[in-house]
Amino acid sequence: MHKPALPAVGADTFNDQIRIVLVETSHSGNIGAVARAMKNMSLGNLWLVNPQSFPDETSYARSAGASDVLDRARVVGSLDEALEDCVLVMGTSARGRKVPWPVIAPPAAAGIAREYAGKEPVALVFGRENHGLSNDELQRCHYHIHIPSNPDYSSLNLSMAVQVMCYELRMHYLRSLEGGKESPYLKSMVEPGDEGWDVAPATAGDVEGFFDHLEQVLVDVDFHRRNNPRQLMTRLRRLFQRAKLDQMEINILRGILTAVQKSAGTNDKTNRDDASVPEQDENHV
The missing domain is CATH 3.40.1280.10 (SPOUT methyltransferase, trefoil knot domain)
Structure with missing residues (x-):
């Protein structure tokens, strides 16, 4: 439809x-x-x-x-x-x-x-x-x-x-x-920002905070080297940008990253404070 x-x-x-x-x-x-x-x-x-x-x-x-x-x-x-x-x-x-x-x-x-x-x-x-x-x-x-x-x-x-x-x-x-025809560029899917979506779309600032946090975690677990980055972060950016994340999804992803840091013993208090998933929303994940 x-x-x-x-x-x-x-x-x-x-x-x-x-x-x-x-x-x-x-x-x-x-x-x-x-x-x-x-x-x-x-x-x-x-x-x-x-x-x-x-x-x-x-x-x-x-x-x-x-x-x-x-x-x-x-x-x-x-x-x-x-x-x-x-x-x-x-x-x-x-x-x-x-x-x-x-x-x-x-x-x-x-x-x-x-x-x-x-x-x-x-x-x-x-x-x-x-x-x-x-x-x-x-x-x-x-x-x-x-x-x-x-x-x-x-x-x-x-x-x-x-x-x-x-x-x-x-x-x-x-x-x-003109009240006319549907634009050929409009999509048939519902996504963040559309009526019926449950959470507001993530802002560019939210997304940049997530990417910074993600890169730090990948460095912490020795998966990524900033002095020899190749195309890892570029390809991860492309992947997550395609998803058009909403604010709750950003919170969930940053909560996961904080848990990884805690488990690895590299937990950053700043990341933990602004990345936690609100308790009242956990049942809706």
Whole structure:
């Protein structure tokens, strides 16, 4: 049985929940151009991770009247801070990776973002002008977005890439106003964040805490060596990101890790304190 069509998600909801995140932008004019692209498509939630120069005259000049988007922009010191409360993270990637990751085109990314945007924050992450997002940054994403440009000339300006995604998001919103057909990108399964799911989805901050704890336990039991990591943590990240964990699942997994540390005699009190499973929920596991 397919999901019924989602109710229309208002422009204000998209404004609040769709987060455009730019990482270490080197040219402030690109920030202004991104603000213009966002406002064209009724988006206004801009986050900047360590921009080289902002705010400045160039960014406001290039925004061409989208100064309100720049006025509200959040400047943070790390990508983790920008993603802390997000339940869905998608990053743009122009190149293949040694370890394959779920890759989707912009229309599919917009469809998935629309599913979540009425409920929890969604982050679309764009990298540096000269070399995009690092492998570590891309591993924090549930999906990688690939814009299928001309392979002989595939370089896209930062604001152009943002414009492509903002346009796709806008089209999904407009189609929802028509009260029309179910989007082909909506899935028939129920998952964290959907109506009927019993626990809220895990945030990016929750998931990062789990990965840090998991790596430490694997080091503690001599399964993983940080000085010779190979691809172990990358593949484990891919495995758990596919699962789209909820908050209770994170608690359970961290409780297991704490028990392993205790049994091995390497228990970390900090991990134990924030990883325990609430007693009242144990009967529902």
